[in-house]
Amino acid sequence: DIQMTQSPSTLSASVGDRVTITCRASQSINVWLAWYQQKPGKAPKFLIHKASTLEGGVPSRFSGSGSGTEFTLTISSLQPDDFATYYCQHYNSYPWTFGQGTKVEIK
Amino acid sequence: EVQLVESGGGLVQPGGSLRLSCAASGFTFSNYEMNWVRQAPGKGLEWLSYIGLSGSNIYYADSVKGRFTISRDNSKNSLYLEMTSLRAEDTAVYYCARDRGASGYFPNWGQGTLVTVSS
Numbered sequence: 001d002i003q004m005t006q007s008p009s010t011l012s013a014s015v016g017d018r019v020t021i022t023c024r025a026s027q028s029i030n031v032w033l034a035w036y037q038q039k040p041g042k043a044p045k046f047l048i049h050k051a052s053t054l055e056g057g058v059p060s061r062f063s064g065s066g067s068g069t070e071f072t073l074t075i076s077s078l079q080p081d082d083f084a085t086y087y088c089q090h091y092n093s094y095p096w097t098f099g100q101g102t103k104v105e106i107k
Numbered sequence: 108e109v110q111l112v113e114s115g116g117g118l119v120q121p122g123g124s125l126r127l128s129c130a131a132s133g134f135t136f137s138n139y140e141m142n143w144v145r146q147a148p149g150k151g152l153e154w155l156s157y158i159g160l161s162g163s164n165i166y167y168a169d170s171v172k173g174r175f176t177i178s179r180d181n182s183k184n185s186l187y188l189e190m191t192s193l194r195a196e197d198t199a200v201y202y203c204a205r206d207r208g209a210s211g212y213f214p215n216w217g218q219g220t221l222v223t224v225s226s
Binding site for chain 1: 151152153154157166167168169202207210211212213214215216217218219
């Protein structure tokens with residue numbers, strides 16, 4: 001199985017900060033990576049697929065990059081609504097697996 | 108508007124069984140592959156199972172293979188997860204999630220249903 005490792009596990013930031021979350025795969029997954037945002041008590045919200053393709057309706061301050069085994073999710077200017085937990089997920093081969101999550105909290 | 112509504116969760120004893128349902132609306136259910144994903148309390152997301160359009164293609168995570176069975180009824184716009192031999196570690200919120208063209212990622216999720224396995 002492909003293991004997905006996110007860093008950091010927790011990130012403290014302020015409104016307006018540029019934030020970067022890293023996701024590493026245990027083997028190459030090409031660009032078959034998605035990102036989700038989850039707030040407490042809610043279902044995950046889909047943000048990005050194919051490593052860098054932003055889903056319709058997702059603010060342009062979110063961006064994704066990477067290929068192979070290393071990927072990043074960047075929020076260019078953190079907004080109050082962005083404080084949440086973020087997960088990466090590969091879909092290169094079964095079983096699809098998620099990273100352990102990165103919690104973005106208020107500094 | 109795409110809507111996915113899970114039901115069937117609850118408290119069950121270890122070794123017991125439970126059947127979850129996911130009612131779909133707002134789209135042509137038979138045209139979309141579907142999945143189950145769960146989240147243990149305070150933990151991350153875990154993909155469990157995938158089912159293709161007609162139910163002929165099915166995949167499971169190792170953690171549930173042989174104990175859980177995914178199925179669908181396109182005439183009822185419904186997805187199911189039959190869970191047997193339940194363990195304490197199966198305690199989680201269970202989400203149904205719509206695929207996009209057998210892509211493997213999940214643009215649409217239900218609100219989840221909580222399954223608690225405890226004596």
